[in-house]
Amino acid sequence: MSDMASLTAPYRALVVGGTGGIGSAVLRRLRADPRCGEALSLSRRDGFDLLDEGSIAAAAERLGAPGELDLVFDATGALQIDGDKPEKALRQIDPDAMARQFAVNAIGPALLFKHFAPLLPRRRRSLFATLSARVGSIGDNALGGWISYRAAKAALNQIVRTAAVEIRRSRPDAVVAALHPGTVATALSEPFAADRDRLSPEDAAGRLLRVLDALPGQATGRFFAYDGRPIEW
Numbered sequence: 001m002s003d004m005a006s007l008t009a010p011y012r013a014l015v016v017g018g019t020g021g022i023g024s025a026v027l028r029r030l031r032a033d034p035r036c037g038e039a040l041s042l043s044r045r046d047g048f049d050l051l052d053e054g055s056i057a058a059a060a061e062r063l064g065a066p067g068e069l070d071l072v073f074d075a076t077g078a079l080q081i082d083g084d085k086p087e088k089a090l091r092q093i094d095p096d097a098m099a100r101q102f103a104v105n106a107i108g109p110a111l112l113f114k115h116f117a118p119l120l121p122r123r124r125r126s127l128f129a130t131l132s133a134r135v136g137s138i139g140d141n142a143l144g145g146w147i148s149y150r151a152a153k154a155a156l157n158q159i160v161r162t163a164a165v166e167i168r169r170s171r172p173d174a175v176v177a178a179l180h181p182g183t184v185a186t187a188l189s190e191p192f193a194a195d196r197d198r199l200s201p202e203d204a205a206g207r208l209l210r211v212l213d214a215l216p217g218q219a220t221g222r223f224f225a226y227d228g229r230p231i232e233w
């Protein structure tokens with residue numbers, strides 16, 4: 001059965017960050033789905049960059065008219081940027097490194113909402129998901145550390161919630177969600193979790209798409225893990 005049975009076939013999907021470990025697995029899965037009419041990818045390889053709003057606006061312009069994207073899956077994000085490792089202590093906070101974390105993990109996805117939400121259909125179910133991380137949950141934070149990444153993902157979660165409230169007004173059948181993919185064997189987690197049990201990107205992609213597909217309209221604006229369980233903010 002199709003992962004995305006809740007979407008009207010043939011559905012049109014966009015994976016932002018289709019070059020990443022999880023993003024490429026999501027893209028492969030969508031392209032293998034017979035009900036998927038088209039699965040497009042945006043990445044830095046094609047001149048698209050979250051740090052360049054013009055490149056995001058140009059991509060939205062190329063992708064077509066309102067009503068033409070049934071699924072937007074944002075699989076971008078970064079834990080280490082320009083070699084800056086996540087902090088273990090407050091004394092390691094560097095304002096420039098923190099600003100770069102916010103630029104990629106929070107402001108970038110906010111710009112995706114700005115430019116791609118208008119392409120969702122007004123009167124048909126659609127899905128807009130962004131990959132957050134459980135460590136971005138404030139309520140779940142008992143360990144500390146990684147303050148810039150955590151804070152940028154917490155900001156992303158608020159952006160998802162705020163976007164969902166606004167999108168619901170013009171697109172009552174759209175579901176917007178922040179997703180935690182689990183610990184997944186990708187380049188991002190390699191330096192920190194190589195010795196831990198990690199999901200394969202294929203497994204994570206399948207689980208995330210199934211969770212997303214199953215979300216009812218009332219679930220819009222919430223945060224879910226790859227096993228379908230809600231995560232507290």
Ligand SMILES: NC(=O)c1ccc[n+]([C@@H]2O[C@H](COP(=O)([O-])OP(=O)(O)OC[C@H]3O[C@@H](n4cnc5c(N)ncnc54)[C@H](OP(=O)(O)O)[C@@H]3O)[C@@H](O)[C@H]2O)c1
Pocket residue numbers: 016017018019020021022023043044045048049050051075076077078079104131132133134180181182183184185186187188189
């Ligand atoms: N892996 C895990 O265990 C794990 C756990 C929790 C949450 N997550 C989240 O899941 C998401 C995907 O992670 P991943 O493990 O698949 O990482 P990844 O393999 O490093 O992929 C990251 C993706 O983000 C893109 N990207 C980074 N900076 C960008 C920019 N400035 N403009 C455009 N694209 C940019 C990368 O593009 P390039 O190919 O051009 O570099 C790549 O496609 C991230 O948001 C991460 O925080 C992952």
